[in-house]
Amino acid sequence: MRELNELRRGRGLDAADLHQRIGPCLRAACAIAETDPPAAARQKLVLRLTELCGRLPPDLKLAALAALGLHEEAAGEFLDRRISWLASVLDRDPRTARRRIDLAFRRLGELLGAPAPRGDSHPLAGWYVESMKAMLRLDRTPTELQDERRIVAEADELDELVLPVSVPAGPGCDPVPDITADALYGGEIVEARQVSASHAQFVLRLPSPLRLGQRHEYGIRFTPKRTGLRPYYAMTPLRRCEEFSVRVRFDRAAPPSRVWRLNGVPGRVVDDGVDSGDALTVNRVGEVALEFHDLRQGLSYGLQWSFDREGSPDTGTRNSGTEPGLAQS
Template sequence: MRSRVVDEQVVGVQIADVVTELKEIRRGRGVRSDDLHNRVGRALRMACGITGIDDPALVRRKLVLQLTHLSARLPSDLDLAASVALGLHKEADGGFLDQRIDWLATRFDRDPRTARRRVDSAFQLLAELLYDVGMRDRKSGSYSPDGWYVESLRAALRLDLDVPTLTEQRQIVAAVDELDELVLSLSAPRDQAMPEEGPEIRAEIAYGGEIVEEQRVSSGHTRFVVRLPSPLSLGQRHDYSIKFTSYPRSWMRPYYVFTPLRRCEGFSVRVRFDPANPPSRVWRINGLPSKAFEDFAPGEDRLHIDRVGDIALEFHDLQQGLSYGLQWEPPIR
C-alpha cells in the first residue's frame, strides 16, 4: 500500500505545481524563513529527498543544496534571478522579497517589473529541472554527510616531469552553515619494487585557502587540513586550487584515478605524458570498484595520446566509492 501511495503522488505532480511551490518558498525571507519547513510542498519534497521524519534544519539543508545545484544549470542571468528571489544569493539574502527584487532590478539595470518577469522565467526552467529530478526519485543519501560536496573537479597531471605534479581546481558547495575548513587527502601508491621510505606527499595551495595541518597516514597517503578564507554558508560555492607532488616518476604505479567518497557532479582530467617516451597503451577507467583496476587487464576503451603527449577525459554523475580515470602500459624499452 505504501508504494502505491508514493506512485500516486508522483503522477499527480505537474511542473505548474513546482512553480507554485517555488513562489511559496520565495515569500518573506525565502529559504531563510523560520517557517520554511512548513512551506515546502510535496513536489519539492520529492525533488529534494525530504522525508516526513526530517527535522526543520535538515529540510532547509536539503532544499538549499538542491536549489543551489539546479539553479546553476540555468543561464547566468536566470541563475541570478532565481537565487536572489529565493534568498540564496549571499549579497541579497537579508531582506524581504520586495527588497530582493529591487536589488535584482538594480543589478540588471531594469525596473522591478522586468526583474519579476526574469524571476518568472527562471522559476519555469528551474521547475522543469526539479520535476525531472522528482521523477527519477533521487535519494537524499547523495548529499555529503560531512559538510560539503564537489560540484566540479578539474585535474592536470604532469607525467613528463621527473617528479610528477597533480594540480586540482575544485568548486565545492557548503552543505552546512559556517563551514570554515576542509580535509583533503591524496593517495600515491608506490611501485612494489620501490622503497617504503623516501619523499613524502607535499601540497601547496594556489588560491582559495591555506594548509594548516598535514597528517601522514602512511608512506603513500597524506591528509591536509585546509582553512578557508572565510566561513561558508549553506549552499555557498567556493573555488580553490591545490598542487600535489610526491616521489620520482619511476616509482609511480601506471594509473591515475579519482575515487569520490562524497557527492561529485563532474570530473575532468588532462594528463601529459613524455611525448618522447609515451606509454604503449592507455585505457579509460570508468566506474570500477576500488582497486579492481590493479589486476592490470587492459580495458576495451583505448585512448589516443596526441602529438604533444596529452590525453583529456571527462566524467559526469560519478558514483561514490567507484574509480574514474585512466591506466596505461609502460613504454616498451
C-alpha cells in the same frame, strides 16, 4: 510555481518559518518526510534547489538564487531589496528583474518534476563536488597534479575541507610518499597529515565559512617527491561528485605504448593493471583528456597506461574523490 513563489517571500530560504511554508509538491520533489525536523527539511530543500539552480543559464541561475535568498551577496535581505540588487547586477529595471525571476522559477518547476538524485551513500558529510578539473604533468620533474574544484556546502558554517591523496609505491620504492600541497586559490593549507605510507591528508581552511547551499571554488597543486610511481591516475569519489575532467600530459620523449580509460572500475582492477580495452590516443603534444559525469562513489575513474620498454617512466596517482587529493585512492 505557487509553492516556489511562497518560498521567496520575506527572507526567502532564511525565513524562520520556512518548514511551515514548504508545500506538498516541494516536499515530494525534495524527499522531505512529515517526520523530518525543521533543520532537516531546510537542508533537503536548500540542497535540492541549489543543485537545480546550477542547471539554469547564468542569468536565470542568478535570478533564482537571489529570489530565494541563496546568493551570498543577497542573502538575508527582504524580497524587494533582493530584487533591487538583482536589477543592479543585471543592469535592468526591477520589472525586468521580476520577469527574469518568474522565468527562472518556471524552469525550476520543470526540473523539480524530474527524479531527485541519489543520496550520498558515504557517511562523510558537509559538502559535495559539483565539478572537478585535474591536470597531471608527467613531462616535468617532479610530477605535478593541479586539482581545481567547485564544491557545494551541505551544512552551515563549513570552515575547513579535509583533502586526501594517495600515492601507492612500486616494488622497492621509498615507503614514504613525501607529498607537498600548495593552495593556488580559494583557501590555505593549515595542516598536513601522514596517515600511512601511501596516504596523506591536507586540511584546507576556507577564506570564510560557507552557508548551506553556498558554492565555493578552490585550486591546489600536489607534488609527490617519490620516483617510480605506478602508471595510472584515478579519482575514486568518496563523496558525491557530479562532473570530473582530467588532462594528462606525458613526456613526449618517452610516451606510453598504450593508454586506456578507467570508467567506474573497482580499485583492485586499477591496482592489477587490467587493460579495460577502451583505448585512448595520445595527441601530438603528448596529452590525453577525459570527462566523466555522475560518478559512482567507491569506483575509480581516470586512465592507465603501459610501456613496452623496461625501465620506462611509470607514474601513477590516485585521487580520492570528494576528498581529493593527489593519488587519490
